[in-house]
Amino acid sequence: MPSIADLHTHSLISDGRLSPRDLVDLAYRNGVRILSLTDHDIVDGLPEAFAAAEEYADMTFIPGIEMSTDVPGNEVHITGHFIDWQDEPFREKLAQLQKSRLGRAEKMVERLKELGRPIEWERVQSFAEGAVGRPHIALALVEAGHVASVNEAFDLYLSRTGPAYVERERLEPEEVVALIRGVGGLATLCHPRELLAAGGLPELLARLKEAGLTGIEVYYQDYFDTEMATFKELADRFGFLPLGGSDYHGLGNPNQREPGNIPLPIGPVNELFKLAEERGS
Ligand code: AMP
Ligand code: FE
Ligand code: FE
Ligand code: ZN
Numbered sequence: 001m002p003s004i005a006d007l008h009t010h011s012l013i014s015d016g017r018l019s020p021r022d023l024v025d026l027a028y029r030n031g032v033r034i035l036s037l038t039d040h041d042i043v044d045g046l047p048e049a050f051a052a053a054e055e056y057a058d059m060t061f062i063p064g065i066e067m068s069t070d071v072p073g074n075e076v077h078i079t080g081h082f083i084d085w086q087d088e089p090f091r092e093k094l095a096q097l098q099k100s101r102l103g104r105a106e107k108m109v110e111r112l113k114e115l116g117r118p119i120e121w122e123r124v125q126s127f128a129e130g131a132v133g134r135p136h137i138a139l140a141l142v143e144a145g146h147v148a149s150v151n152e153a154f155d156l157y158l159s160r161t162g163p164a165y166v167e168r169e170r171l172e173p174e175e176v177v178a179l180i181r182g183v184g185g186l187a188t189l190c191h192p193r194e195l196l197a198a199g200g201l202p203e204l205l206a207r208l209k210e211a212g213l214t215g216i217e218v219y220y221q222d223y224f225d226t227e228m229a230t231f232k233e234l235a236d237r238f239g240f241l242p243l244g245g246s247d248y249h250g251l252g253n254p255n256q257r258e259p260g261n262i263p264l265p266i267g268p269v270n271e272l273f274k275l276a277e278e279r280g281s
Helices: 020-029 046-054 088-114 121-127 134-143 150-158 173-182 193-198 201-211 225-238 266-278
Strands: 034-037 060-071 074-081 186-189 215-220 241-245
Touching: 020 034, 020 046, 034 046, 046 060, 060 173, 074 173, 074 193, 088 121, 088 134, 088 173, 121 134, 134 150, 173 186, 173 201, 186 201, 186 266, 193 201, 193 225, 201 225, 215 225, 225 241, 241 266
Parallel strands: 034 060, 186 215, 215 241
Antiparallel strands: 060 074, 074 186
């Protein structure tokens, strides 16, 4: 069941394939009328996405971001919606994160060389228009013929437990929620499947409730009905809005969903708009 809202998508400004404009056009063609672009740690795609969405009288665009944080043994991604992306201190913080992403990616390329899988740093950079990430390293590995696909690159080298993995600058989940709230945004915990599997999700949710988290992704990409029911129950228990999105990257992963191809109901999205209005975002 497709939704008219999609709160989680990526463009080539981070690790997606489409330009912000092409992403907006594709989402609109798919029936999406409320869209957020949530690139990783970067807001540079928002002006183009805004401009593209403005050409559709019945489309509402929400400025967004997805930020990476770490807890021991796992990554925690948090999206922010209705952020004041022009806030100067916020942009400085993002610039710092970009720098640390670059340094970390260079170290991963170094590791790959030691592992006998050399790739040129220039090739990695050629795939990254904005925020550089592991998917760009994966594309360079595919191009060099070391692996057959992006997925294989993650499976063999780049996943959190992979031999070429390098940690990045650590941000605590609470810090990121505070950053997002500091620029008038509403924060949502992303794709909780791995967090549930690792254990300790209720404890994390309790921490994040305290920190001011607004929502949790319940309707995500390829989640099964049983998983969505579990996350909906957790959302209700902690008083979080049950939100979600396709997390569309357009890189052809087998579990990929098109923009809007998620069963996100409009009720919680309307609640999100109400909260944003109350915050004056
Ligand atoms: P980074 O931001 O550099 O830590 O890279 C994380 C990104 O890599 C995620 O946002 C996904 O887009 C992508 N990713 C993570 N795991 C996988 C995987 N197993 N297969 C393909 N892409 C992945
Ligand atoms: Fe990504
Ligand atoms: Fe994510
Ligand atoms: Zn994402």
